[in-house]
Amino acid sequence: MRAADRGAGASPAPWCGAFPCVPTRLATIRPPRRLGAAIALALAWVGLAGADDAAPAGAATWKAGVARAVITPTTPVWLAGYGSKRVPDGALHDLWMKVLALEDPAGRRAVLVTSDFQGVPRSMSDPVFERVAAAYGLGRAQLMITFSHNHCGPRLGDDLIDYYPVDPEQETLVREYTARMIERMVETIGRALDDLAPAVLATGRGRATFAVNRRNNPEGDVPALRAAGKPLAGPVDHDVPVLHVTRPDGTARAILFGYACHPTTLSFMTWNGDYPGFAQLEIEERHPGTTAMFVNTCGGDQNPLPRRTVELCMQYGHELAAGVEEALAGELRPIAPALATAYRSIELPYLAVVTRAELLAITSDPQAARGEAIKSRWATRLLTRLAAGETFPAAADYPLHAWRLGDTLVLGMGAETVVDYALRFKREFGAETWVCGYADDMLAYIPSRRVWEEGGYEGGARLYEYGRPALRWAGDVEDRIAKAVHELVAEVREP
Numbered sequence: 001m002r003a004a005d006r007g008a009g010a011s012p013a014p015w016c017g018a019f020p021c022v023p024t025r026l027a028t029i030r031p032p033r034r035l036g037a038a039i040a041l042a043l044a045w046v047g048l049a050g051a052d053d054a055a056p057a058g059a060a061t062w063k064a065g066v067a068r069a070v071i072t073p074t075t076p077v078w079l080a081g082y083g084s085k086r087v088p089d090g091a092l093h094d095l096w097m098k099v100l101a102l103e104d105p106a107g108r109r110a111v112l113v114t115s116d117f118q119g120v121p122r123s124m125s126d127p128v129f130e131r132v133a134a135a136y137g138l139g140r141a142q143l144m145i146t147f148s149h150n151h152c153g154p155r156l157g158d159d160l161i162d163y164y165p166v167d168p169e170q171e172t173l174v175r176e177y178t179a180r181m182i183e184r185m186v187e188t189i190g191r192a193l194d195d196l197a198p199a200v201l202a203t204g205r206g207r208a209t210f211a212v213n214r215r216n217n218p219e220g221d222v223p224a225l226r227a228a229g230k231p232l233a234g235p236v237d238h239d240v241p242v243l244h245v246t247r248p249d250g251t252a253r254a255i256l257f258g259y260a261c262h263p264t265t266l267s268f269m270t271w272n273g274d275y276p277g278f279a280q281l282e283i284e285e286r287h288p289g290t291t292a293m294f295v296n297t298c299g300g301d302q303n304p305l306p307r308r309t310v311e312l313c314m315q316y317g318h319e320l321a322a323g324v325e326e327a328l329a330g331e332l333r334p335i336a337p338a339l340a341t342a343y344r345s346i347e348l349p350y351l352a353v354v355t356r357a358e359l360l361a362i363t364s365d366p367q368a369a370r371g372e373a374i375k376s377r378w379a380t381r382l383l384t385r386l387a388a389g390e391t392f393p394a395a396a397d398y399p400l401h402a403w404r405l406g407d408t409l410v411l412g413m414g415a416e417t418v419v420d421y422a423l424r425f426k427r428e429f430g431a432e433t434w435v436c437g438y439a440d441d442m443l444a445y446i447p448s449r450r451v452w453e454e455g456g457y458e459g460g461a462r463l464y465e466y467g468r469p470a471l472r473w474a475g476d477v478e479d480r481i482a483k484a485v486h487e488l489v490a491e492v493r494e495p
């Protein structure tokens with residue numbers, strides 16, 4: 001219901017607690033109306049910190065670095081997202097990976113990767129984490145690899161492997177493309193670190209309303225409901241959090257923004273970034289020199305509706321870009337230059353690991369094979385693994401991040417988190433909290449307790465679509481995630 005939307009309403013940052021993560025001088029300054037004022041205030045704070053705390057003059061500032069690389073495939077890799085055997089016929093625009101590196105005056109670093117990938121599997125992100133640690137000394141807590149979940153992006157590694165017909169030639173192409181993307185991501189992160197230079201960070205929040213809770217509103221009903229001005233059902237998160245990064249002289253550097261919605265406006269055979277791609281293009285056109293970066297917040301159960309035309313996709317991109325402009329024109333809060341990062345991998349247990357007998361029942365049922373090719377391929381693949389002597393684990397590893405930038409909390413959560421997580425953590429830690437989904441590993445839908453109890457696509461027995469050795473999560477995954485998130489937030493809160 002709309003009440004859930006209100007759950008993300010204005011409130012102080014309770015997560016901040018007694019830890020002085022907002023300099024009291026800054027907290028008493030009236031928030032600026034415009035960015036120019038935000039920069040001036042942040043610089044004023046830098047000057048005050050230098051005077052009072054005896055920090056070296058000019059040292060107490062953020063450093064930021066930005067880099068980007070095209071990821072549009074140049075070989076006939078299939079399009080991801082809908083599981084068809086499809087080689088795209090061209091591109092509406094290029095696909096990108098983009099990197100924002102941050103460093104505080106103590107030399108603490110954090111690096112965020114955003115991308116137009118549909119899903120980055122662990123088999124891709126793990127090698128990047130290893131190589132980035134070796135090459136640049138960044139630990140796991142310092143790097144978050146996100147993907148927009150763009151359904152008009154390319155296949156990658158073993159992401160959603162059973163969605164696609166088995167085709168050795170295609171698998172070779174996907175393997176080669178993924179290897180190139182690992183190289184490119186490591187190299188792009190290196191360029192962002194090389195670009196580190198003094199910067200000013202400010203944050204704000206706009207709004208866009210095209211995301212619809214797809215569990216509670218039949219797609220065909222939405223246009224008539226919207227036209228009649230009737231309310232749509234189910235929780236949504238229409239916030240557009242924005243992080244503006246500039247050089248101290250005001251030069252544009254990066255605009256990071258988020259939204260909770262599946263990039264599934266389009267379902268056709270042309271590469272493009274769906275609504276986040278169009279939003280980034282528009283923002284970069286309006287702000288020459290900036291790199292626009294998108295994170296999908298908790299859009300696992302949200303769709304852009306109505307959909308399926310390029311016009312609607314461009315319109316949603318424009319609405320999101322307008323939400324970013326609303327934030328930039330509003331009360332941007334300067335972010336004090338202090339960084340803390342924490343990471344944990346927790347175990348999310350399955351309700352029950354699938355057995356050989358259950359898998360055999362699926363593969364021997366011609367009806368099931370015809371009706372559910374994904375499930376049939378999944379069962380066949382898992383039977384092969386069992387025959388090779390493998391034992392399936394009873395739980396999956398689930399990645400969680402907490403970053404503190406000044407008094408701004410940024411959470412990172414693996415895979416397809418439903419909107420309840422964003423609404424809950426913004427209630428618990430403050431409305432300005434960023435709750436980023438689709439980080440590090442596209443391992444499955446992550447239902448809340450509510451969605452798990454309701455069942456259905458995001459909460460029920462569909463884990464096979466992601467290749468998991470089980471059909472359902474255990475019912476307590478939200479409890480486990482929330483406990484770990486609170487512990488991580490406490491870690492970054494401590495001095």
Ligand SMILES: [Zn+2]
Nearest residue numbers: 149262300416
């Ligand atoms: Zn999805």
